[in-house]
Amino acid sequence: MKYKSLIFSIILMSVTLLASWTVPALVQKMTDDSHSYPLMYYSARLKELCVIDFREHKNSFYDIHGNEYPRAQYDSLLPLLNYRQLAMEGQLPDSLEGQAIDVKILRSKQVMFRFRPVDIFSPQPAMGVLLEAMPKRGNLTLPGDYFRMDRELTFVDAQSNSVNRQKSEAFTKELIKKGFSFPVKAYWGNPTVRKPYEEGYFCLDSKGALFHLKMVNGRPFVKDTGIGSQLDIKWFVMSETSDKRFYGYLFGEKGEMGLLESTDEGGYRFLPFDIRPVDITKDEISILGNLLYWTVRISDAEGMDCYGLDAVTLQSLSSYHQDRKRVLWDELSEWLFPFRLSPSSETSFFVNLYVGNLSSKGLAVSFFLALLTFFLCRNKVSLYRRILMALCVCAAGLSGIVALLFLPWNKYE
Amino acid sequence: MSKIIKCENITHYYGNRLIYENLSFDVEQGKVLGLLGKNGTGKTTIINILNGYLKPRSGVCRLFGEEMEHLSPFTKSKVGLLLEGHVQHAYFTVSQIEKFYSAFFPKWKKEAYYELLKKLQVLPSQKLSTMSCGQRSQVALGLLFAQDPELLILDDFSMGLDPGYRRLFVEYLREYASAENKTVFLTSHIIQDMELLIDDCMIMDYGRLLLHKPVKEIMHHFKRYRFTRPGDTFKLEADEDFWHPSALGDKWEVYSFLPKAEVEQRLKEMGVTEITEENLSLEDAFIGLTGKY
Amino acid sequence: MNLFRALSYKEWMKTRRLIGVMLLLMAAAVGYTYIDLTHAIRLNEAVNVWYGCLFQGTSVAPWMMYLLLLAGIALGVVQYVPEMTQKRLKLTLHLPAGETQIMASMLWYGFSVILLLCLLLSLVLSAVVRLFLPSEIVGMMLQQLLPWIVAAVAGYGFTAWICIEPQWKQRMLCIVVSVGLLSMLFVSSYPGAYSQFGAGIGWILAASFIFPFSSCIRFKYGVQ
Numbered sequence: 001m002k003y004k005s006l007i008f009s010i011i012l013m014s015v016t017l018l019a020s021w022t023v024p025a026l027v028q029k030m031t032d033d034s035h036s037y038p039l040m041y042y043s044a045r046l047k048e049l050c051v052i053d054f055r056e057h058k059n060s061f062y063d064i065h066g067n068e069y070p071r072a073q074y075d076s077l078l079p080l081l082n083y084r085q086l087a088m089e090g091q092l093p094d095s096l097e098g099q100a101i102d103v104k105i106l107r108s109k110q111v112m113f114r115f116r117p118v119d120i121f122s123p124q125p126a127m128g129v130l131l132e133a134m135p136k137r138g139n140l141t142l143p144g145d146y147f148r149m150d151r152e153l154t155f156v157d158a159q160s161n162s163v164n165r166q167k168s169e170a171f172t173k174e175l176i177k178k179g180f181s182f183p184v185k186a187y188w189g190n191p192t193v194r195k196p197y198e199e200g201y202f203c204l205d206s207k208g209a210l211f212h213l214k215m216v217n218g219r220p221f222v223k224d225t226g227i228g229s230q231l232d233i234k235w236f237v238m239s240e241t242s243d244k245r246f247y248g249y250l251f252g253e254k255g256e257m258g259l260l261e262s263t264d265e266g267g268y269r270f271l272p273f274d275i276r277p278v279d280i281t282k283d284e285i286s287i288l289g290n291l292l293y294w295t296v297r298i299s300d301a302e303g304m305d306c307y308g309l310d311a312v313t314l315q316s317l318s319s320y321h322q323d324r325k326r327v328l329w330d331e332l333s334e335w336l337f338p339f340r341l342s343p344s345s346e347t348s349f350f351v352n353l354y355v356g357n358l359s360s361k362g363l364a365v366s367f368f369l370a371l372l373t374f375f376l377c378r379n380k381v382s383l384y385r386r387i388l389m390a391l392c393v394c395a396a397g398l399s400g401i402v403a404l405l406f407l408p409w410n411k412y413e
Numbered sequence: 414m415s416k417i418i419k420c421e422n423i424t425h426y427y428g429n430r431l432i433y434e435n436l437s438f439d440v441e442q443g444k445v446l447g448l449l450g451k452n453g454t455g456k457t458t459i460i461n462i463l464n465g466y467l468k469p470r471s472g473v474c475r476l477f478g479e480e481m482e483h484l485s486p487f488t489k490s491k492v493g494l495l496l497e498g499h500v501q502h503a504y505f506t507v508s509q510i511e512k513f514y515s516a517f518f519p520k521w522k523k524e525a526y527y528e529l530l531k532k533l534q535v536l537p538s539q540k541l542s543t544m545s546c547g548q549r550s551q552v553a554l555g556l557l558f559a560q561d562p563e564l565l566i567l568d569d570f571s572m573g574l575d576p577g578y579r580r581l582f583v584e585y586l587r588e589y590a591s592a593e594n595k596t597v598f599l600t601s602h603i604i605q606d607m608e609l610l611i612d613d614c615m616i617m618d619y620g621r622l623l624l625h626k627p628v629k630e631i632m633h634h635f636k637r638y639r640f641t642r643p644g645d646t647f648k649l650e651a652d653e654d655f656w657h658p659s660a661l662g663d664k665w666e667v668y669s670f671l672p673k674a675e676v677e678q679r680l681k682e683m684g685v686t687e688i689t690e691e692n693l694s695l696e697d698a699f700i701g702l703t704g705k706y
Numbered sequence: 707m708n709l710f711r712a713l714s715y716k717e718w719m720k721t722r723r724l725i726g727v728m729l730l731l732m733a734a735a736v737g738y739t740y741i742d743l744t745h746a747i748r749l750n751e752a753v754n755v756w757y758g759c760l761f762q763g764t765s766v767a768p769w770m771m772y773l774l775l776l777a778g779i780a781l782g783v784v785q786y787v788p789e790m791t792q793k794r795l796k797l798t799l800h801l802p803a804g805e806t807q808i809m810a811s812m813l814w815y816g817f818s819v820i821l822l823l824c825l826l827l828s829l830v831l832s833a834v835v836r837l838f839l840p841s842e843i844v845g846m847m848l849q850q851l852l853p854w855i856v857a858a859v860a861g862y863g864f865t866a867w868i869c870i871e872p873q874w875k876q877r878m879l880c881i882v883v884s885v886g887l888l889s890m891l892f893v894s895s896y897p898g899a900y901s902q903f904g905a906g907i908g909w910i911l912a913a914s915f916i917f918p919f920s921s922c923i924r925f926k927y928g929v930q
Contacts, residue, residue, distance in 0.1 A: 003806070007920050014913045018886045123849075123898030126842035127760050144753045146760065148842060156840050158752035191761050343893045343906065350902045351853075351893050353909075406879045408924065427930070466796055467928030482926075490802035500792040504719050513719075516712035517801050 008407075009388055015406050016392045017341055019399040024333060024340040024357070027398075033327035042293040042308030042318065044096055045077045049295065049308045049318045052078075064320040080106065080290035097292060108242045109311075111289030113249065117281050120235060122349030127156070129191045130215045131198040140193040143215070147171075149184045149203065174220035175213070181205045187213075188248070190238040199247055202236050202260070204228070210236075212247075212268070225268035231256060235280055246271075251280050259314070274316040275307045282347060293317070299324075336398045338362035366397035373401070415442050417564050417596045423462060423472035425455070431620050432458055436472070438615060438625055442563075445590050445597040447607040447628075449699055450617030456600040457497060459617075460568045463598070464494060476564065490518060493562035497569045499553040501541055507552060508537035511559065518560050526559035529585070547578035554585060565590070567599035571606055579603065583610050608695040616702055623702060628695065634670045635698045637691040641665070643684035654679070657704045668693075668701030709803050710811045716798075717785060717815040724784045725819060728777050732827045739767055740834050747838060759843045763896050766835055766847045771854050771895060774827075775888070778820050778858035782865025785816055790869055795925060809922050813866060813915060820862050824855040846897035853891040853900040856907050861888060863914025870921035872929050880921075887913060 038053035043063070052061040052074075059071045075082040079093065083106045086092040095101060127146040135141065145155045145164055152172045155164040176182075182205070189201035200214025200221070209228035214221045227233065232253040239248040246259040250270055255277025261269045275296055278285065288295045294309040301324065308318040333340070340357045348354075374390040381389070393400035418440040425432045432455040440446045450456050461467035463474050465481040474481040477488050484492075502510060507530060515521040530537075533551050541549060550570070557565060570586075571579050583606050590597050590610075601607055607614070607628075614631060616623040624631075642663045649658040649667060656668040669676055673690045680688055693701065743766070746755050758764035789795040798812070799805050828851055832844050864884035871877045887910050891900070900907070 003919070004923055007916055007923065010913070010916050011920055014887070014909070014917075015883055017909075018883060021890075022886055123846075123896065123901070125760050126846060127756075127840065129757070129760075142753050142757060146756055146840070148840075158756045161752070161838055161840065191757075343890045343903075349894070349896070349899060351890070351900050351906070352902045353906050406883055408873070408876050408929070461928055464796070464800065466793075466799075466926060468926075486802040486804060489800055492800070494797070494800050496793070496796060498792065500794055500797070502716060502719075502788070502794060502797065504788060505716075509719060513712070513716050516708070516715070517803070 005384060008385065012388055012392055012403065012407060016396045016400050016403040019403040019406075020337070020339065020341040020396050021343065023399040023402050024337050025342070027332060027336065028329050031327070031329040031332055033325075033329070035325055035327070037297070037299060037304045037322060040295055040297055040306040040320065041078055041081050041288060042295045043078050044080050044290075044292050047317070049306060049320050050078065051320075064318065080292065081288070099291065101291065106291060109289075109291040111241060111287060111294065113237075113239065113285070113287040113289075115237060115249070115280070115285040117283070117347035118349045119237070120280060121345075121347060125191065128187060128189055128201055130189075130200055130213070131193065132218065133198045133200060133214045133216045133221070135198075140195065140198055142193060149187055151183045171213075171220045174222050175203075175211070178211065178222040179209070179224055180211050180222065181207050181209070186236075188236040188238050190240055195240045196242050197240055197244070199238065199240050202238065202247065204233055204236075208233065223268075225260070227260065227268055227270050231270055236260070251278065255279060257285070271314055273307070273314050274309060275319075276305055333357050334359045334361050335365055336362060338366050338395065338397050340399075362397050363394075366394050366400065369397060369401060370394035373404070416440065417442050418463065418474065418476055418598060419478075420459075420463070420474040421472055423459075423469045423474065425458060425462070425467075425469040425472075433617075433620055433622070436622050438622065440596060440598055440613070442596050443594045444613050445587075445611045446599070446613040446615060447611035448598070448600040448615045448617065449604060449607065450600075451619075451703055452602070454617040454619055456617060457568055460566060460598075460600060463566060464492070490560075491563045493557040493560050493565045495553055495557060495565070495567040495570060498572050499546065499550040499570075501549065501553055501556070503542035504540070506538050506540050507535055510541065510552065510556065514556055514560065520561060522559045522561050525561070526555040529555040529558060546573035547575060550574055550578060550582055554582060558585075558589060561593075563595060565595060565597045565599070567597065567601075569600050569602060571601045571603040579606055582606075586610060604696040604699050605694070614695075616699065618703060631698050632693070632695065634672075635668065635693060635701065636670075636673070637666055637668050637693055637697065637701060638673075638676050638680075638688050639664065639666045639691065640680060640685045640688040643686065647683065647685075649683070656701055659705075668698075709807055710814060713798075713801075713808065713811045714815045717812060720788055721781060721784050721816075721819065724780055725823070728780070728823055731773070731777075732823065732830075735767070735769065735773060736827070736830050736834055739831060743835065743838050752838065756839065756843065759839065759846065765850060765895070765897070766839070766843065767831060767851070768895075770827075770851060771892070774824060774851075774854045774858035775861045777823060778861035779865045781816055781820055782862045782869060785812070786866050786869035790872075795870065795922075799922075799926070805922070805926065806919070809919055813863065813918060816862050816866065817859060817915070820859050821855075824851075824858055828855070849901060850895065850897040853903070853907075856911060857888055857891040860891070860910045860914035863911075863918060864888065867914070867917040867921050870918055870925055872921070872925045876924070876929075880917075 038051045041050050041052065043050050046063055048063045050061055050063050060068050061074060062068055069077055075085050079086055079096065083092055083103060087103050127148050129142060129146050131140050131143060144159065145157045147153055147155045153168060153175060155167045157164050185204040185206060187201045187203040198214065200212065203211045203213050205211060210225045210233055212223045212225055231250065233250060234253045235251040237249045246261040248260055249257065250260045251257050256272055257275065257278045258270050258272035261271050263269050273296060275298065278298060282300045283298045286297045289311060292311050294311050296307045296309060298305045303321060303323040306320045307316050309316055337357060338359055339355055342354045342356060343351050345354045370390040370393040373393045374386055377386050377389060389404055392403060396403065416439045420439065421437050423436040424434045448456050448459060458467060462469050463476065463481055465484055468482065476484060476492060479485060479488050505513060511523065511526050515523060529551060533548065535548055541552060570582060574582065587610050589595060611628055614628045615625045642665055649655065649665065651658055654669055654671050658665060658667040677688055759766065789798060799808055801808060828848060832848065835847060836844050868877055868880045868884060871880050890906060890910065
């Protein structure tokens with residue numbers, strides 16, 4: 001049989017790669033701990049960001065300067081977070097900072113947003129659905145057709161599984177008339193009927209202009225937002241919130257993040273957040289907003305940045321940084337593995353061969369293990385195999401050793 | 414005469430158990446060589462090594478001058494192989510298996526195959542898996558004849574065959590080998606069959622080759638001698654001339670290649686007066702050479 | 707080519723029944739998809755069925771995940787278990803041709819069969835699904851099928867690797883490695899999740915083709 005050595009090397013390398021996935025994954029399962037950050041919230045009473053971690057400190061919470069507050073004051077010091085509880089107890093104040101409040105107002109002004117890099121790195125819907133923005137009856141319903149958007153806008157009727165020419169032409173014509181330049185780069189909407197109202201889709205045309213597209217009374221509504229000229233748009237997340245203040249969250253190529261707001265004149269405005277540049281391929285973002293203040297949290301593999309922003313201007317009032325907590329797994333993996341391979345990633349939905357946890361300490365340890373392997377196996381296998389085995393251990397550390405256990409060891413072969 | 418098989422210094426172990434050490438032998442063209450040995454002396458192991466299905470710890474075998482591990486297709490086409498138990502691809506029918514093998518051998522002799530099978534009342538549509546061991550042995554033999562190889566390697570051809578089929582197999586094989594100057598290397602545990610068939614004989618013992626001689630030489634010279642012991646203290650030890658002396662009561666027997674006169678001479682020195690010489694069948698000779706146990 | 711044709715005859719004799727069964731099963735699967743889809747459309751209306759497929763990742767043919775892999779493994783078993791019972795592989799390798807070519811031909815036969823079956827099934831399934839659903843959803847379905855088809859093909863190769871391996875202990879280790887490599891193809895079943903896994907797919911397929919040769923080498927060495 002030809003290519004004996006080559007075949008052995010390929011098996012050894014494959015099994016080593018496989019072990020570089022499974023062994024670290026198992027060790028991680030055994031030694032990993034939660035990396036989650038405490039709940040952060042900008043207190044309207046204290047005018048400061050609060051750090052709330054009742055798992056760690058059962059009976060108190062802190063502001064970012066380390067001032068301690070008893071848990072009993074949790075509701076009253078954070079009234080906009082805990083307004084429901086306060087309302088239930090009849091403790092909700094009538095006004096805050098000169099603004100009248102009640103449960104209804106607070107609920108309509110409440111903002112919750114969460115973004116993860118996975119949202120970008122995942123298969124995007126192949127088609128979109130344009131709901132009637134002004135339904136005759138109150139609730140939103142599926143229109144019975146779906147659209148595809150590439151070099152034109154085409155509506156396909158579901159029941160007959162055929163293209164609705166008339167509607168497609170009407171919408172495509174309207175888009176072109178308003179200056180839209182096909183093919184479309186991306187389009188973002190919120191394809192669900194479980195939302196308070198419909199704002200359709202925002203579509204990025206081939207020249208980078210952002211258009212607003214919706215269906216009103218069965219007819220197309222298209223408007224150039226003009227934002228494309230101010231901002232190199234990377235991503236948009238549609239958010240039809242109940243107070244209709246804004247359409248969603250816009251992300252620029254240079255790390256800008258802001259709201260796409262509707263102006264009183266029916267126009268569009270980009271209102272940036274006063275925060276550090278955001279890398280949406282790596283950063284997780286969460287926003288908890290209320291009538292007066294928004295708390296924005298951005299975290300990546302290194303740590304977490306948190307900002308308390310003014311709800312109207314989105315200017316920063318306070319900020320806080322916390323490094324990522326190191327757990328046993330972080331310490332161990334550094335020494336045990338020079339690298340790890342994984343088919344999945346925290347920042348992407350796509351299956352791929354992700355290489356991570358590169359470590360020079362791990363490489364040093366595996367070099368030592370490789371020498372050990374080389375000398376311990378001197379009577380067991382041929383020199384060629386011994387060199388190969390040592391190389392695998394050197395490259396993969398502990399994973400390489402495990403890989404060796406899966407291969408036949410016979411020096412007479 | 415050219416050497417078709419040449420094995421040099423074969424040493425092999427199963428784990429730590431020695432099978433043989435420095436085993437060397439060769440087989441000349443046109444010879445029918447039988448490999449005999451008790452169970453577990455490594456007969457099948459040799460066949461496996463010969464065909465390259467087992468790598469010995471050391472040593473090399475050559476078939477037609479080629480190393481067993483890297484037999485060329487041409488050499489393989491010159492070697493016919495019968496596996497232990499007449500194993501064949503049992504999912505074929507009689508005609509399908511012929512069709513399958515014919516594609517591989519340019520000089521395939523279809524008639525030879527069907528001629529043999531015609532005599533045996535085997536239908537071409539019969540599936541091998543439904544056949545008896547005897548019928549399968551004929552299919553396997555037919556395939557070998559059709560392949561018309563220069564060297565036949567047969568591993569325990571008598572296994573599972575009743576006496577009729579065994580005799581049939583041997584007769585066909587002998588006819589084939591002698592008519593076409595073929596070389597045959599075979600093992601069997603039924604030695605009676607071999608007597609009719611083989612020219613040379615290799616007898617294996619545990620860990621070594623005991624003997625490699627023409628059968629005729631064994632049959633002519635290897636004899637059993639019986640005698641009555643001369644006294645209670647009489648004891649005969651085995652040596653290079655006396656094989657496996659044994660006693661039942663006061664009756665002794667011993668095997669030897671020595672002529673009768675020489676045996677008489679040697680035993681007389683020990684006080685034995687009267688000995689009888691007996692001719693042996695190959696089976697008896699085998700037992701004489703390897704011992705009963 | 708001649709060798710491939712001659713050996714394929716033997717492989718065909720071993721596998722033709724199984725191939726027939728697989729074709730029947732696949733026909734049944736396509737038939738079931740047709741019934742299932744028309745049933746769903748009658749009950750839930752087309753628009754909702756489309757919605758589920760487009761936005762919620764509802765699979766048109768979820769059972770294919772197992773069916774294809776099983777087909778690959780079954781083909782491997784049917785092809786190589788008879789070779790290993792009574793060590794018939796010795797007869798095969800003794801045929802007058804290079805051992806590497808013999809092994810490669812047998813493997814190519816299996817890979818071709820399983821690939822053709824998968825392609826045929828994908829084609830027929832696409833045609834049926836296209837009757838009711840748009841090309842986008844057919845595309846999503848095919849994207850979802852991709853890792854499963856790869857698993858079927860690789861599963862066949864790994865089965866060959868496991869079957870031909872002569873030693874039981876090593877065979878167990880082969881099973882573990884095969885399961886590990888195959889499980890990479892089942893990390894996600896969402897349509898399109900494997901659209902960037904080209905390198906990984908190449909690696910797994912190459913491994914499934916190359917690994918059986920190592921078993922064959924060990925068989926030749928007479929490892930027990």
